[in-house]
Amino acid sequence: MARPAAGAPLLKAAPAKAAPAKGSLVIIGGNLRPANGAVWERIVKLAGGKGAGIAVFASASGNPERSGKSLVELLNSYGAKAFFVPVAVKLAGSDYQAAADDPQLAQAVRNAGGAFFSGGDQSRITRALRHEDGSNTRVLDAVWDMYRRGGVIAGSSAGAAIMSSTMFNRPRTVLATLKLGVADGQEITEGLGFVGNDVFVDQHLLVRGRFARMLPAMLAKGYKLGLGIDEDSAMVVSASREVEIIGYKGALVLDLAGASVHEGAFNIDNVRVSYLDNGDRFNIATHAFTPAADKADGKLDPSRPYYREPLFSADILGNATVVDLMSKLIDSDQPEAIGITLGSPNGVQPDLGFEFRFTRTADSVGYQSAYNDAYSIYNVRLDIRPILIRRPLYQYK
Incomplete structure (x- = not known):
């Protein structure tokens, strides 16, 4: 059996000429x-x-x-x-x-x-x-x-x-x-x-x-x-x-349709990231987003932001941190939010960390629920670049 071309998703799971699933x-x-x-x-x-x-x-x-x-x-x-x-x-x-x-x-x-x-x-x-x-x-x-x-x-x-x-x-x-x-x-x-x-x-x-x-x-x-x-x-x-x-x-x-990747350590620009909350919809074919009914009238006005201070997280891979940072960014006067991640000094490549830079663009839009502070966030730009972590980490004096 011929192998799939490099970079292509695997195709064994379903017969090539199978009828579309109705389920x-x-x-x-x-x-x-x-x-x-x-x-x-x-x-x-x-x-x-x-x-x-x-x-x-x-x-x-x-x-x-x-x-x-x-x-x-x-x-x-x-x-x-x-x-x-x-x-x-x-x-x-x-x-x-x-x-x-x-x-x-x-x-x-x-x-x-x-x-x-x-x-x-x-x-x-x-x-x-x-x-x-x-x-x-x-x-x-x-x-x-x-x-x-x-x-x-x-x-x-x-x-x-x-x-x-x-x-x-x-x-x-x-x-x-x-x-x-x-x-x-x-x-x-x-x-x-x-x-x-x-x-x-x-x-x-x-x-x-x-x-x-x-x-x-x-x-x-x-x-x-x-x-x-x-x-x-x-x-x-x-x-x-x-x-x-x-x-x-x-x-x-x-969404990686417009993303670009750079040589060396993991380094990618222009990933489109969206957060879908309970009740939200997304169409895989058209890429259209529809907010839940409780957010339909809650489109955020960029001229009336709630958050007004620089946005940063020292642990972007923490529990729900990425959504918390994106939620603040979409309702902020700040154009970007930054998160970083670094590992143990005893781990693999301890001097290598990563910066995650989230940016609001002309396509970015947010909705807030009428009943609580839950957000839906669509089309935020994400750039990830490698950063050097100087070891050991010294105490500030």
Whole structure:
């Protein structure tokens, strides 16, 4: 089989001439709480409503039987008729390869209204559902058939990572990824590609500062668009490629269409970054943003800024720091905001750090909720450049 050209997203996940999927995706950033009814209820609704059959894949879990049982019970508590799919590398007393090609099991999945992929290790999902030569098992073909027919595929954490045709496999820390990059078959590998070959997906995004590691992966595989979703939140992707955010927090859109990369240490200009809050929408095809109903009348007036002091963060990769800084910038009299990141003096390349410079442009726009201080921020420019950290760090006198 011919290898894909360098820089191109991998294409194995779906047959080249397959019909467009009529179904939906619910891409969850991980740590989805049982009480987050907005997400669980949407999954059941998209699967067909009360009594809908949902195939539960705990393939990524270290304890698939326990995880699968819990997910089945939880989905059923929201009105589904879920069932466990015994295709998992770690499932005791089971031949996962035989199960993945079992015709009856495949038919049960095909007849379902949806599938749910649990968190854990995403490489266990692809190992369980693909043959060693990379071809689909019968059960994976059945998932695709269900999705193309109009069903829903939901996945949390590892189950979100498999949604794009490239996924992280054995990644380093975020900062080390910026310093050392990614390599095919090591830090990144093939996902299942349900969202299409033109969008890169990542999860646990804001809590763990992972937006920064998306950029080296996207550049390595030629992606122009990336979607990253935070914990206890979901991106619902319709057949028309409209993305809606639901849940606790939100998502970042990374647009590299106009970006330029420089030689040497990681150095990129003109990344377009947008933050989608709960209820916001984004169209993958048109790149149009639509704020949630509670923000529709809350477009910010640049002549009436709230923040009036220089904006800076010493830990841009901290929990939700990037959104906090962007929120202040879009409602500020400042033209830019700066964040930096540096690592341990005992870590890899300790003298190398990075500056993240966020700039408001003519295309930048923000909206604020009528009920709280939540913001939606669209089209902020991001430039990242390497900086020298002088060691040791001396005490100021």
